[in-house]
Amino acid sequence: MSTKNKRPLKTKLLFIVALLGVCFILIQFARPQIDSPPVKADFEAPxxxxxxxxxxxxxxxxxxxxxxxxxxxxxxxxxxxxxxxxxxxxxxxxxxxxxxxxxxxxxxxxxxxxxxxxxxxxxxxxxxxxxxxxPASDLAILKAYLAVMVHSKPADTSKTNALDKQYQKWQKAKTAHTKLPVEPNGIAYIPDYKNWQVISTTERFDNGTMRVIFGNDIAIKAVKEHHINPWPNGTIFAKVAWDQLQDTAGNVKTGAFKQVEYMIKDDHKYASTKGWGFARFKTPKMVPYAAGNALFANECVNCHRPMSNNDFVFTMPVKH
Ligand code: HEC
Ligand code: HEC
Incomplete structure (x- = not known):
């Protein structure tokens, strides 16, 4: 090999790199079209x-x-x-x-x-x-929705009308913020549940409601850390129920809001009701369920009693 050949080799390499660079730039201009035709029949779901x-x-x-x-x-x-x-x-x-x-x-x-x-x-x-x-939690939501879609019957028009009425009221009330309603045990309606994560969904074919169970940050952290029996103090669940609507085309969506229920974990404060504070607010007006009956939570506890080995909680969270 002569010394003469070494230089051209370097130059050749440089040339090849430069050529690749130019090609890279050039292929940026070779673009198949991805168009976005107008959306006229978009997917509808809750x-x-x-x-x-x-x-x-x-x-x-x-x-x-x-x-x-x-x-x-x-x-x-x-x-x-x-x-x-x-x-x-x-x-x-x-x-x-x-x-x-x-x-x-x-x-x-x-x-x-x-x-x-x-x-x-x-x-x-x-x-x-x-x-x-x-994630598995989202898949569970899709599966629950699919199950509803496959099994349910068309909703009657009274439910649809109830939804329309609620919507109009909500539109009007959006600006006016009123005092939060309170149950006899002192637990107030917690509007923030809408920002929490979904832990699970269930539907009741018998009474045509769809239900979603939300957990606050402490609940979600407990799920991640497998620390759910007992659940840590500060855990809050919100269980929300809506009418389930189905139109004649078979589309299912959430209808009128029915109620939201809470369980708040605090060993000391709620020792008399198995460590959980219970509350239920009905209709979009969030009417406290138990006005005048401070012992209403016994009703909740009694029905949750089959889950006494599971800290009185029914919902088995899907792993996040
Ligand atoms: C990165 C692009 C991409 C994303 C994101 C994507 N898909 Fe696909 N999907 C494809 C392609 C490409 C095909 C067809 C070729 C194949 O089957 O691999 C396909 C095929 C399918 C099919 C089969 C359709 C048929 O031919 O009947 C279904 C069902 C599907 N996808 C569902 C989903 C769902 C549900 C999601 C969201 C959770 C999703 N896909 C997200 C690219 C994607
Ligand atoms: C008739 C039985 C029954 C009564 C009464 C009852 N619950 Fe429940 N509750 C359930 C069942 C069953 C579940 C599981 C989720 C589902 O299937 O909807 C549940 C779930 C919940 C959840 C979600 C956490 C969990 O345990 O899965 C909350 C929050 C809740 N109930 C609050 C209440 C409150 C508050 C009351 C009383 C005002 C109450 N419940 C009364 C049966 C009952």
């Missing part, structure tokens, strides 16, 4: 269901693809465009209401199973879009 689907599936299964900057860098963008094209072809939530009710049920069934098997959302996607992962 907010807690809709939020999961939107967050985890809409990038590939709706006309509302939301590309982040790193999705737009080639060659990743090619794969993204391919996913969106194929994803929309198999299932497009933006065309949901154009589907026959039976097809909607079938698609939802398929969707829940794809998630349960870990096939959806696509792994390479959730590795970067971590917010799109579907």
């Amino acid at each position: 907010a807690e269901v809709k939020n999961i689907i939107t967050r985890a599936c809409y990038d590939c299964h709706s006309n509302q693809t939301n590309l982040r900057w790193y999705d737009k860098v080639q060659p990743i963008y090619w794969q993204v465009a391919e996913h969106v094209k194929d994803g929309r072809k198999g299932l497009n939530f933006s065309n949901w209401k154009n589907m026959a009710p039976a097809d909607q049920k079938a698609k939802l069934w398929e969707a829940v199973n794809q998630i349960a098997e870990g096939a959806m959302p696509i792994k390479s996607y959730t590795m970067v879009h971590t917010e799109a992962k579907v």
Whole structure:
């Protein structure tokens, strides 16, 4: 080898790197189109269901693809465009209401199973879009919704009317903040439960209600740390019940608000009721359930007694 050849080798390498760089820049301009046609028949479901689907599936299964900057860098963008094209072809939530009710049920069934098997959302996607992962708690919500959809009958119009009336009242009342109602044992309505995490959902086919059980931060932390028998002081559960509405097309959604119930853990303060403070507020007016009857909590305790080995709590949380 002559010394002459060494230099050109370095130069060649530099040239190749530069060429790759230029190619990288050039391929940025070769872009298949991802269009966003108008959404006319969007998926409808109770907010807690809709939020999961939107967050985890809409990038590939709706006309509302939301590309982040790193999705737009080639060659990743090619794969993204391919996913969106194929994803929309198999299932497009933006065309949901154009589907026959039976097809909607079938698609939802398929969707829940794809998630349960870990096939959806696509792994390479959730590795970067971590917010799109579907934890077990969310899967439980989807399953509960699916179960309702499959089994329930159309709601009668009195329920629909009740919902409309409530909505109009709520619209009017939004500005006027009134004093919080209080149960005879001193427990006041806690509006903040809406910001807590869902621990589980249940539905009662017999009386047509949908129920969601929320836990405050202490409850969620206890679940994570497997510290739930007994639950730590400060734990609060809120169990919320709505009418369950189903229209003639088979769509299920939450109807009029029925009531919210609380259980607040405090060994000392609520020693006489097994360490839990119980409260129930009914109708959107949040009427205290037990006005004038300070011993009402015995009724709650008695019915929760079968769970005495489980700190009087029915709900088995799905792991977060
Ligand atoms: C990164 C894009 C992407 C995301 C996010 C995604 N999918 Fe998919 N999905 C696809 C692609 C691509 C296909 C078609 C090819 C395949 O089956 O792998 C598909 C296929 C499916 C199918 C089969 C459709 C058919 O052909 O009948 C279902 C059901 C499905 N996805 C459900 C979901 C659900 C539910 C979510 C959200 C929890 C989700 N997907 C999130 C890309 C995605
Ligand atoms: C007729 C029996 C019964 C009565 C009475 C009862 N509960 Fe419950 N409660 C249940 C069942 C069953 C569950 C499990 C969730 C479900 O199936 O809805 C539950 C769950 C709860 C939960 C969620 C935490 C958990 O244990 O799973 C709260 C909070 C709650 N009840 C509050 C109350 C309050 C407050 C009262 C009294 C005003 C009360 N309950 C009275 C049967 C009852």
